Amino acid sequence: MRAICVAACLLSCLAADDRSDAVDSLLAPLKLKDGPGCAVTVVQRGKLLYSGAFGFTDLDSREPITTATPFNVASMSKQFTAAALYFLIESGKVRLSDSVRRFVPELPAYADAVTIADLLHHTSGLRDGHPLLEVAGRLNEVLDGPANLRLLQVQSALNFPPGTDYEYTNSDYFLLGLIVERVSGQTLAVYAAEHIFRSLGMNHSAFRPGAPGYVVDGDRVRKAPPPPLTEGDGGLYTTLDDLRLWEENLYTGRVGGSDFIRFMETSGRLRSGPRVGYAAGLSIGRYRGTRVVSHDGVLPGYRSDFAQFPSARLSTTILCNRGDVDASSLNRRIAGSYLAGHLRARKAADDLEYATTDLVRMVHSKGLISVYGHLYRLSKAFRGLPVALRPTAVDGVLDIFFGAHRIARIDRHHPPGDPDAVVMC
Numbered sequence: 001m002r003a004i005c006v007a008a009c010l011l012s013c014l015a016a017d018d019r020s021d022a023v024d025s026l027l028a029p030l031k032l033k034d035g036p037g038c039a040v041t042v043v044q045r046g047k048l049l050y051s052g053a054f055g056f057t058d059l060d061s062r063e064p065i066t067t068a069t070p071f072n073v074a075s076m077s078k079q080f081t082a083a084a085l086y087f088l089i090e091s092g093k094v095r096l097s098d099s100v101r102r103f104v105p106e107l108p109a110y111a112d113a114v115t116i117a118d119l120l121h122h123t124s125g126l127r128d129g130h131p132l133l134e135v136a137g138r139l140n141e142v143l144d145g146p147a148n149l150r151l152l153q154v155q156s157a158l159n160f161p162p163g164t165d166y167e168y169t170n171s172d173y174f175l176l177g178l179i180v181e182r183v184s185g186q187t188l189a190v191y192a193a194e195h196i197f198r199s200l201g202m203n204h205s206a207f208r209p210g211a212p213g214y215v216v217d218g219d220r221v222r223k224a225p226p227p228p229l230t231e232g233d234g235g236l237y238t239t240l241d242d243l244r245l246w247e248e249n250l251y252t253g254r255v256g257g258s259d260f261i262r263f264m265e266t267s268g269r270l271r272s273g274p275r276v277g278y279a280a281g282l283s284i285g286r287y288r289g290t291r292v293v294s295h296d297g298v299l300p301g302y303r304s305d306f307a308q309f310p311s312a313r314l315s316t317t318i319l320c321n322r323g324d325v326d327a328s329s330l331n332r333r334i335a336g337s338y339l340a341g342h343l344r345a346r347k348a349a350d351d352l353e354y355a356t357t358d359l360v361r362m363v364h365s366k367g368l369i370s371v372y373g374h375l376y377r378l379s380k381a382f383r384g385l386p387v388a389l390r391p392t393a394v395d396g397v398l399d400i401f402f403g404a405h406r407i408a409r410i411d412r413h414h415p416p417g418d419p420d421a422v423v424m425c
Contacts, residue, residue, distance in 0.1 A: 022337040023050050030325060031055070035221050036214040037065050038303075038320035041240045042338055045313045046248060049338060051240075057211045057321065059221070067240040070204055071211050071319040072227055073304045074297030077236035078173045079264065079281030080192055080205075082120060084180045086256065086263050086280070087195050093183050096120070103179045106153055114162045116179070119172040121268025121278050125158030127151075128169040130228070144229035148174050163271035166278065170233035173281070177232015188231050199255045200245045205238040207231050213301020216324040224301020224323060234299070240317055247308060247315040250293070265293055287332055289344035296328045305331040312342050 023040065030038060037055015041048065057063040088094040094103075096117040101107055111126070118124040129148045132155075133141055141147075152171060159167060177188045184191045189207035197205045213224035228234060248254075253261045267275040267284045277284055283294050290311050297304035303320045305327035316335045318327050336343060 019337045020050055023052065023334050026330060026333055026337075027052065027054070030320075030322075032216070032221070034059070034062075035216065036320070036322040038318055038322070038325065039065050039067050039069060039071070039240050040318045040334065041067060041244065041316070042334065043244055043247065043315045044338065048244070050334075053240075055321070059214070065211070065321070068204065069211055069319075070206075070237040070239050071304060071321055072213060072234075072237050072297075072299060072302045073306075073319065074227070074234045074299040074302055075170070076295050076297040076304050076306055077207075077232070077234045077281075079295055079306075080196060080236055081173050081177050081180065081188065081232045082264065082280035082282075083196050083256070083260070084188065084192050085116070085120070085176055086260055088180060088183050089263075090259075094179065100124075100175060100179070103182050104149075104175060106149065108153065108155070110155075110157055114158075116176075117268060118162045119176050120280055121166070121276055122168045122172055123163050123166055123268060123270060123276060124169070124172050125160040125162050125165070125167070126169055126171040126175075127155055127159060128171055129174070129230075130170060142226050142229060145174070145178070145231065148230050149178070166268075166270070166276040168278070170230070173233040174230050175232070177230075180232070196255070197242075200242075200249055202238070202242040202245050205236065205242045207235045208237060211237075211321045213299065214322050215301055216322045221322075224299070227299050227302070234297070240319060243306065243317050244315075247306070247317070250308065251310075251313060287343070288336075290339065290342045292332075294328075294331075296331075298327075299323070303327040307331050307335060309335060309339060309342065312339055314338055 023042070027038070027040065031054050035055055036059065037053070039053040040050065041052075042050035051067055053065045053067055053069070055065050057065050057069050085094065089096065094116060096115065098116050099112055100114045100116065100119060101109075101111050104111075111124075114124045114126065119126075129143055129151045132151050133143060148171070152175075159165075180188050180191055186194075187207075193206065196202070213227070215222050215224050249256070250261060250264060253259075264280045264282060265284060267277055267279050269275050275284075279293075281295060285292055285294070287307075287309075290309055292307050292309055294305065294307035296306075301321065301323045303323060303325040304318065306315075306317045308315045314335060316331050316338075318325075318331045318334070320327060
């Protein structure tokens, strides 16, 4: 019997080593001599299965990246803005049915019907400030809070009536951050620190600068332009060590309880009923047949992704201070090394690594941007990747190509999250 136990233990250790080796192999192509890098963790049921970091925090100081390095996590910040909002809702100071203009009366009358729930789930129809700047040719302008609010004030209409469609927009979470500040009387940074970070022991998380970001173009590396100065939609700097505490709380509810977890992970719905696949700063989708709760972050000089696989109680996170990493795809490949028995066999779009709901979210958010009506273009998130968008003969139906291969057809006549909205080719 003892021999059997020893053999089983050895097999378990060998399997763990094989999985770690597989992750090392996935990360190896990203390792630059004297360059920026990434940090990665894999956690299952509270146990650290993998921890790795490489590259420099700052190329000038040559400080190495560790799991305690604070990175700008860009749109991954949204889940913390949503968490801050939850505590105001719990205290009765904000209701999901409230109009945004109750708290931000400067917005034009077109926003009367936009509710807090619409902002939370990206069903508001509000236009995104960053594409608006690009359309106006103001490419080098760094967007801050007052400028973002002014952009929204001068818009003449929404992209669609609130609650009738889903469109990912940073404006929603910028406004939620502003609402947290106005209702609480504190900055978002202070409120989040008092109600989330300190309670969980996330002592290295804050809306303040951390590791600089870098643009990597082949062998050339240069510092990225300054990130936007808005908060709520982004702006958080945090570490892998702190995020381990956060992901555990999304399972246990030590802070906030079960109601908090339900709030964070319940998908919003259109007024007509269909789910949109986006909850409280978290995307609710599937990856190769298994449920995944996730969010990524994309900025020039930064890439990040956080994913939880509840069926295995597994969490994977990658944070990078370089802008050439497809963090979402890589993070799912890393998770796949540990999810034997939980994932179905790959069928299509192997290279892109997105399952149906995630691809729909990608199309509506970081992958493709609808600026006005049916005017689409590829976003910066796909620079360096062989991804192309091609219109079809049918209005609102688009083909996505990865290299020479058509991998998906998107039909915007179906609501986001509807399996019929995307056909994998």
